[in-house]
Amino acid sequence: MKNRILSGMRPTGPLHLGHLFGALKSWVKLQDQYDCFFMIADWHAMMSEYEDPSRLSRFTIECAADWIACGIDPEKNAIFMQSHVKEHLELYMVFSNFVPLGWLERCPTYKEQLREITTRELHTYAFLGYPVLQAADILLYKANVVPVGQDQLPHIELTNDIASKFNNLYSGSIFHDIKPYFTKEAKLLGLDGRKMSKSYDNFIALGDSEATIKKKCMTMFTDPERIKLSDKGHPDKCNLRSYYNIFTPERASEVDEYCTKALLGCTECKKKLGGIISDYLSDIRHKREALLKDEDKIHAILEKGAVKAKKVASETMAEVKKAIGMF
Numbered sequence: 001m002k003n004r005i006l007s008g009m010r011p012t013g014p015l016h017l018g019h020l021f022g023a024l025k026s027w028v029k030l031q032d033q034y035d036c037f038f039m040i041a042d043w044h045a046m047m048s049e050y051e052d053p054s055r056l057s058r059f060t061i062e063c064a065a066d067w068i069a070c071g072i073d074p075e076k077n078a079i080f081m082q083s084h085v086k087e088h089l090e091l092y093m094v095f096s097n098f099v100p101l102g103w104l105e106r107c108p109t110y111k112e113q114l115r116e117i118t119t120r121e122l123h124t125y126a127f128l129g130y131p132v133l134q135a136a137d138i139l140l141y142k143a144n145v146v147p148v149g150q151d152q153l154p155h156i157e158l159t160n161d162i163a164s165k166f167n168n169l170y171s172g173s174i175f176h177d178i179k180p181y182f183t184k185e186a187k188l189l190g191l192d193g194r195k196m197s198k199s200y201d202n203f204i205a206l207g208d209s210e211a212t213i214k215k216k217c218m219t220m221f222t223d224p225e226r227i228k229l230s231d232k233g234h235p236d237k238c239n240l241r242s243y244y245n246i247f248t249p250e251r252a253s254e255v256d257e258y259c260t261k262a263l264l265g266c267t268e269c270k271k272k273l274g275g276i277i278s279d280y281l282s283d284i285r286h287k288r289e290a291l292l293k294d295e296d297k298i299h300a301i302l303e304k305g306a307v308k309a310k311k312v313a314s315e316t317m318a319e320v321k322k323a324i325g326m327f
Contacts, residue, residue, distance in 0.1 A: 003144040005030055005181070006137060008039035008082065011059035012049055015066040016203035017277075018196040020284075021186030021246060026147055028071040030181070036077040037141050037309055040064060040302075043082045043089070043133065047126045048117070062288075064298050066206050069287035080305035082137065087313035091136035094320060095162055096129060098169060103161065104128050108154055117199055135159040138178055140313045145181040156180045170323040174316070187242045193221035206281060207288055213281070214274035222266045223259070233259035233266075240266075240273055247276050 007027065009019065030036060040063050045056050064079060072079065082088050104110065110130065114122055138146055138159050146156060156178055163175035189195065190202030197203070204216050223238040225231070235241040235256045244255045258264035291298060321327055 002033070002035040004037070004141060005034040005145055005147065006037045006039065006141045006143040007147050008041040008044075008137065009063060010041045010045040010048075011056055011063045012045045013059060013198035014203075014205035014207060015063060016196060016198070016205045017188055018186075018203065019066075020070060020206060021188060022149060023147065023183060024067065024070045024072070026181075026183040027067075030147065031073060031076050034145070037143070037312075038067065038072060038077055038079050038305075039082050039137060039309075040080070041082045041137070044130065047124070047130055047133075048113075048120060048122060050124075050126075051120065061295055061298055062207065062292070064302060065288050065291040066284075068291055068298075068301070069284045070206070074301045074305065078305040078308040079301055080309045081302055084302070084306035085140075085309050085313050087140055087310070087317045088133065088136055090317055091140050091320060092129075092133045094324065095132050095136055095166070098165060099129075099132050099162060101128075103158060104131060107131055107158065109151065119199075131155055131158050132162070135162045139163055139175050140316050141309070142175070142312075142316060143178060145179045147181045147183050149183060153180055166320075166323075172319075172323040174319050174323060186246055188246060189221075189239055189242065191216055191220050191239075193239050204277060206284055208281075209285075210278040210282075213278045214271070217270045217274035217277065218267070220270055220273075222270075226259075226266060229265040230262050232262045235259045238266075240269055243273055243277070247273075247280055 007023070009015070009023070015024075027036070027038065040060050042056055042060055045059075046053055049056060060081060067079060068074060105128070110128065113127075134155055135158060139162070146159075148156060160177045163177065167173055167175055190197060190200055191204070192200070192202045194200055194202060204213055208216070220243075221239045223233045223235075225237065226233040238259065241252075241255065241259075245252055255269070258269065
């Protein structure tokens with residue numbers, strides 16, 4: 001049997017270049033090597049969007065379309081909604097009984113989110129318990145590995161702590177340690193030079209039109225020391241340079257020469273980059289548009305994925321209930 005992977009994304013907004021290069025490209029490769037469960041984490045999304053969850057349904061459909069357009073094959077993988085498999089919340093409830101508050105309060109991503117997201121009230125029980133639900137997501141499928149970036153490693157460590165504590169409490173061996181699979185991280189910042197994030201609205205979405213992409217590129221942060229066209233630039237201080245590295249690495253030295261010798265202005269450089277990114281995303285954009293014309297098909301894919309996910313999840317929960325004496 002293949003080893004198993006569980007990974008997911010929250011449908012809190014349009015998927016963007018950060019998702020493509022930070023996760024989706026790795027998922028496409030992994031789907032031929034692992035038994036993959038790809039989850040649209042709508043309960044997780046609700047934890048931060050509870051004040052206005054009206055758009056989650058739309059973003060869920062678009063998320064599934066983006067995944068498939070990027071190469072995630074619904075015939076090979078289970079693509080499903082977290083809320084369609086009730087066992088996620090059941091296992092979350094079991095874990096919530098014994099996870100110490102200190103474990104959660106020390107979580108670095110929790111503290112970071114509280115510090116950076118000021119437009120929503122996140123001092124809630126659910127948001128504090130976010131990593132417990134995440135652990136339940138992973139352990140429910142007895143995943144062997146989870147694709148993560150370095151900043152998410154504490155979540156994997158916490159998941160392993162929860163698994164170990166469950167096994168010790170109930171004299172069982174239901175859960176095993178999870179290994180992280182570190183995805184190759186693209187050095188792409190947002191348009192404003194900060195971390196690319198839906199919260200900051202500083203991204204290029206996978207579904208953006210050609211005109212929108214070009215317009216967004218014209219707002220990109222560039223070398224602050226280059227004011228006039230005749231000023232020689234510093235590529236290492238320019239956000240555009242990292243994008244050229246990703247999209248046209250073969251032209252990186254050419255771009256450096258244009259910049260350092262003041263042969264091309266930042267405005268023209270942005271125009272060129274906008275065209276390059278639009279061309280790169282063209283195939284994804286067209287596939288996405290075609291998928292969204294038949295949303296019934298997307299719903300059917302999600303329902304089929306949920307059936308496969310629920311089969312595994314229900315077997316795990318039966319073991320859990322037996323271990324804690326609920327039969």
